[in-house]
Amino acid sequence: MVSKTDYSYFIGAHASRRRPALTRELTKRQYNAPKDTISLAEGMPNEATFPFELINVVLKDGTQFSLQGAELNSALQYIPTQGYPPLDRELLMTNGSQEGLSKSLEMIVEEGDDVLVQDPLYAGADIILKPFKANLIGIEQDQFGIIPKKLIEVLENCKSKYTEEGGGKMPKVIYLNPTGSNPTGGTMSLERRKEIYQICSKYNILILEDDAYCFLHFLEKQPVSFLSLDTDGIVIRFDSMSKIISSGLRLAWLTGPKQLVHRIELHIQSSNLHSSTLSQVLTESLLQHWGFKGLLAHFASVREFYKTRRDFTIASMEKHLKDLCDWEVPTGGMFVWIRVRGVSDVYEMLMTRGLKKQIVFVPGHAFMADPTKACNHIRASFSRTPLKQIDKAMKMLAELIREEQLLLRRKLDSLEHNIIR
Template sequence: MFVTSKFGKVNGELAKKLFEARSVTLLSKKQFSQKDVNVDQFFKFYNESGKCEDRYKPLKDRDYDRFLSTRASRREPSLTRQMTSLAYKVGKDMISLAEGMPNEQVFPYKRLALDTRFSSLVLEGKELAAALQYLPSQGLPALLSELRKFQSEAHRPPELPRDILVTNGSQHGIYQCVELLLEPGDPVLTSEFAYTGFHGALRPYQPEILGIPEDKDGMLPETLDSVLADRLRRGLKMPKMLYITPTGSNPTGTVLPEDRRRRIYELACKYDFLIVEDDPYIFLNYSDHNVPSFLSMDTCGRVLRLDSVSKVVSAGLRGAWITAPKPLLERLELHSQVELLHSCTLSQAILLELVKNRKSFASHLTFARDFYKQRRDALHSALNPLQRLAPFEYPTAGLYFWLRVNGVDDVYNMVFHTAFERGLMLVPGQAFLYDTSAPCPYLRLTFSKIRLEDMDAAVSTLADVIRYEQQRAEQKQKRVATEG
């Protein structure tokens, strides 16, 4: 949750009581059964008849040099990490005195069993030993092979040299992309309100944020074009990177339509920037239509795609991966070598079993989508009477409602005092601005964990809180007018 030093004013005992409140169950009273899913259609994020941008030439290996940060360009391969990669390739055909790996016989674990709704995973013997051992920095070879197939089937990206790096969650991927591409003070393109973890990764670089407004369908390509054309005309430094969450944008819940994605991709070619496509909610699209990904349109090698199963399988598993042009991916791998050696091997072994069983994977994702859709619809019904107090759009994907509170220029006091003291936790819109001290009239509401039976009470309290804050704002305006 978004908290700054202002939060210190909140009563400590009240905060303690709220945080120690009863646990919230994730189980719904409604039971979801396994569905017969058309796997090919479920994992289809491309348009077979879609027009591909062919006016621009694909980037060559040397072209990527201009996008690299000074830090990224200075990284060198680790010889010991290279030996680990070689060890996995040659297997037992060679006697080794090279790798500094522990001997698997000292591992205390003998068997790991995980039961899912649709299957069971058992790791023991050599398989378990391998799942507890060091890996090449790029990832578990079998998982990489499966993810390459998965991305090819799901997105059908144009034929270009690309590869995959397993990351420790999408936040890790975001941080790696920022470290790869940005110099201090660089301009960065993103939506006006963007995922707070992206802003957190940016702050040490003190960038110039170019926040592009959104409407109910997401980022406005016309405004993006106008901003870039103006910078070019004025001779200002041009951005190298656009960060975007095209499906279920956090916090706005929008889904960027295909025509806008194609227009934004064309602008990336025209103005020479890369697109970081962060898509953790791609499987939580509540419409009947999958939208082609930026990766599926990437004829020129300008997309770094971040995928994650945190919201739909397990947040703690940290299962995620980057798909990127090979010259950039090789640099990202060098970063991983010195940062964490590699992502958790055991998590990767679990992720492998999940992804390779497509039918079960699709069935589970359908369950997750239906589970969250039920909560979205329930919260929407509860919120409908508040439209005049705080208008909002019906979220097409993701986990959030985005409300604009009428008559209140800044919701900070509302969130951290008025609402909190009444037992209601909210997130202020400031959390999704780079400048978190700026006044903001928006609230983000999350429906993922709240119990269905608690929604009406929560919204009733929210309505009282909004009316109270609106009255305070009116009284303040009257005092200012009288004093003036």
């Protein structure tokens, strides 16, 4: 694919001034150099000084594999910023998808920029953007993702505003969490993805596709990625092993146009040089041990594990919250997004009275493009809490909501009484 996109448009002034470190470039070349090359260029420690002789990994099914010799030495050594060379070099390995997202936004966004986000959005994106004083423009969504009509309305409003004012910049990036979205648990349909892609292509908007839950969907078919639809080179995609192998390994990667990936590589190069070599080699060995069929079998078992927990959680909510709340059944991920009836703002209810009852839910404010507005939504996670405690928490939440509704009615009655007097 030859893209006609002008990528300089998406690179902020600060990012455009970054230059590759010569030492890092030599490290990259050394991994591809002929075996008889003599190099005195590396500033690397000698592997003979590392205390590790063998790392033996035992899996839950009883099988095991080991890292030793040259493979272990590679796993403990510096590597090129892009990642462990035996892996696909077209990718850029990162310490979790959060790092990839952070470095990408740092490359694109300048102070005061408009940034398009789904509303509600993943809170981790918000904390990256806050220091830039970015203006988050939330796009309303339904169970199938952001609504194309709403996105067009926002973009046309921006165009009119900046035309009238004779200044300002159109939004140039949109952040999306399309599969098993955090916090809603919704998954964007293929038709919706195609519509959104066409709109972004028309308005020259870069799509940041954060798909950390793509292997954790509960649908019959694997959702189609924005990256696979990308014919114009306007998608940067973030993948992660955190939800399906180990979050502590911090193994993730991003894929996108080479011109932009190279710039993001410079950001990582200037901060932590490269992501964990040990994590990459360990995961590569695990995948070789499993094989492709074994990997797919693991994905299937993880999906079934979380689907069972989701089904239990929804059944518990049906039992305790049916007349108090509304929700959509999550099609992926680890969360359910709950709308409370008769309570306009849940913050004090959860953060004061809820904590006193020793039940903890996240107020929806944490995920809204404008967290200062009243919010009647709650995010509940079904990933780790024992099932009996999930049921107990939903029962206690129902009690808490009834108490809150009663308190609000009493306040309203008191107000009406005072007005009449």
